[in-house]
Amino acid sequence: MGDNSALRSIERSFVASSPVRSLLRLLIPHRGRLSLATAAFLIKDSPAWLLPPITAAVIDIVVDRGPLPQLWLWAACALALLSLNYPFHMIFVRLSSRAIRSMAVDVRNALAERLQRLSIGFHNRQSASIVHTKVVRDVESIEMMMQQALPTFLSALFTLTGAVVLTALTVPAFVGVFAVTVPLAVLLIGYIRSRAADRNENFRHEVERFSAGVGEMAALIPITRGHGLERVATRRVAGQAENVRVAGQALDTLNGRFGALSWLSYQALGVICLIGASAASITRVIAISPGEVVLLSTYFTVLTGGIVALLNVTPIFTRGIDSIRSIAEVMEEPDVEVNEGKQLVTAVAGRIDLEGVGFSYEDDRPALRDISLSIRAGETIALVGPSGSGKSTLLNLVLGFVRPSTGRLLLDGVDAATLDLRSARFFVSVVPQESVLFEGTIRDNVAYGLTGVSDEAVLAALAGANALDILAGQGAGLDSVVGDRGARLSGGQRQRLAIARALVRDPRILVLDEPTSALDSVSEEKVKDALSTLFRDRTTIIAAHRLSTIREADRIVYIEAGRIVELGSHDELMALGGRYSAIVLHQNS
Incomplete structure (x- = not known):
């Protein structure tokens, strides 16, 4: 059955x-x-x-x-x-x-x-x-x-x-x-x-x-x-x-x-x-x-x-x-993501529009307030702000893990509330703050959930993720076992495998949640190189505390208390001399 x-x-x-x-x-x-x-x-x-x-x-x-x-x-x-x-x-x-x-x-x-x-x-x-x-x-x-x-x-x-x-x-x-x-x-x-x-x-x-x-x-x-x-x-x-x-x-x-x-x-x-x-x-x-x-x-x-x-x-x-x-x-738990009977998504260009979006948790505590933002297909958007400002909630809204309490979220001009978001996620990849690996080989972890992926495609994804050196340090190449939750690899190596997993899917939309926050400076530099490949030709939304990973973003969104308070490129926000420039100067000091 x-x-x-x-x-x-x-x-x-x-x-x-x-x-x-x-x-x-x-x-x-x-x-x-x-x-x-x-x-x-x-x-x-x-x-x-x-x-x-x-x-x-x-x-x-x-x-x-x-x-x-x-x-x-x-x-x-x-x-x-x-x-x-x-x-x-x-x-x-x-x-x-x-x-x-x-x-x-x-x-x-x-x-x-x-x-x-x-x-x-x-x-x-x-x-x-x-x-x-x-x-x-x-x-x-x-x-x-x-x-x-x-x-x-x-x-x-x-x-x-x-x-x-x-x-x-x-x-x-x-x-x-x-x-x-x-x-x-x-x-x-x-x-x-x-x-x-x-x-x-x-x-x-x-x-x-x-x-x-x-x-x-x-x-x-x-x-x-x-x-x-x-x-x-x-x-x-x-x-x-x-x-x-x-x-x-x-x-x-x-x-x-x-x-x-x-x-x-x-x-x-x-x-x-x-x-x-x-x-x-x-x-x-x-x-x-x-x-x-x-x-x-x-x-x-x-x-x-x-x-x-x-x-x-x-x-x-x-x-x-x-x-x-x-x-x-x-x-009998009623908190189910409802997709049945909704429109299937067969192709994604990558445009995302948020129109007056608000979201509140069960205790009616607002996490986002009146968020309006248009993200062009292929654009890289960085979300910046203090802890608890609403960055992760906004990422969850884009992924469809939570639905707007007010306002609308549109994917390629179509209200996401009318879409089967499971089918939309075939065109999305996620790189979380802490990469999740399972007890299996490097090949299995990179190609997780996909069928018919060739070794050449896996190797190409590893190369794009600046992760081929991981194979050199393992005795069995792609057949090397990473251990329970990737225990045999360092934090930077696990994160680069997660990036390779995203690359092999060639997503139209990429979501990253603090991808370098737990890494040392050497590992961070390798992951940054991998991210530059990952961002190319796809809509990317990245939440980050470390601003070194987002300088090249097309636009940076500074969120505070669930609201957008600053929006622009790195140079524009530095010239503005507001909150974003203050934290950049603080991190560089």
Whole structure:
């Protein structure tokens, strides 16, 4: 299941307020395999409720001292029943496993697709570690629930049905016993679920917070080690781990208490059933043979065992249901970039117009106010201003990651609100402040997301990015592995690979966010040379603190408090003697 319509169907299956119904919807595409698996389970589990009558018949033969041939007949029947278990058990495992594992893949794919459509604002608010927990741990909890709860539920269901039917045929007077035990089990399971739901949710939130804390610790290790704060970082994680322990222990205690009480209750009922059947046989109140006494006792033992097993998997079921709610938080998140039904972009010249654009965040704090700017195709525009002035927000508007709260943004004269911005981004490349590389080769990182890119094209992009020296320092050339997040490369080398990644796409619009802010002077000089190649013949918008990288821009926009306060070339703004010239003089001093 990989097409968008199928993935959207899975998205719609998740409703936080109806997790059980959500689960049933998820299983609909796999109902064929699950139906066959249920039939196989019925056959493989049939000895559980067919062997007790055989046992009862054997005991009656022993009590009556014959006839012996009937004993061999019942033995053959028992062995034939037992021989069915292995092949049909394997059929059940294969069919149910394939259905459950396929469902898990479908959910993970749908989650990944949904996360790609959620806005940048959502991802800025949400910890990446929590998202990771939902995709990995929560889906795994649903898998575990299905793998453990399904066979337990089927076994209890078929055993109950078989026991009630055969008891009704042999000793009808004892059918009432099951009429007491089954409702009691339903009430117990419902009570445990209601009590455990809050503690499961609390435990999940503590695990998510712990996961986010571990992610922060890993990201902050250079700062932590550099400032000698190892003990502080360890204590923070230890505190969060302690919260997970307390929440988990409270959940385990609750589950253990109800597990023990349910076992004790049903064992007591089993003894009562045995004594009652025996007394009825001895006093002849009910015509019941010794074999039927054993039959009833065995049925009750098997049935109570199944019910206790159901009670034992109730915590797993509750955890799985809570995981469905957790995933539904993502599937029902409304902050989605909407592109469906909008005009596809098949070509881009590169002209960008902002007409009275304003943008405010959720707290109504304005980040941009009345921005009007026309950028010609092929022009290089530099954004300058203090931190928090709105430069990054303006870049996000150009990329379509956020939409204007007021005003319009036009691409080649067309209102961007009417365009499918996913298709527009095929003509855009982004070089972020910190280049993002993945564990793979230099070739894979440069050609990321593209197919059919030749080595010659990759080498040409590396040459344009002033990055061929990176190959010289690696033993395997383009096949050299850069390490996790480019750990085997310096900051300047990672940034030049990011520029090569942009070049190989030959974009019409280029967006750069502080591309040299974290580099030393030597690396910055190499990156500046690469940028001069990158800017050529394409619309470029670059935000920068280091003004040495933007002197050659066609126009420089000085932004302060979300407004454009100065606009012109480097020479024009220096002659103006305003804010821009002040910071240039300051950096040169």
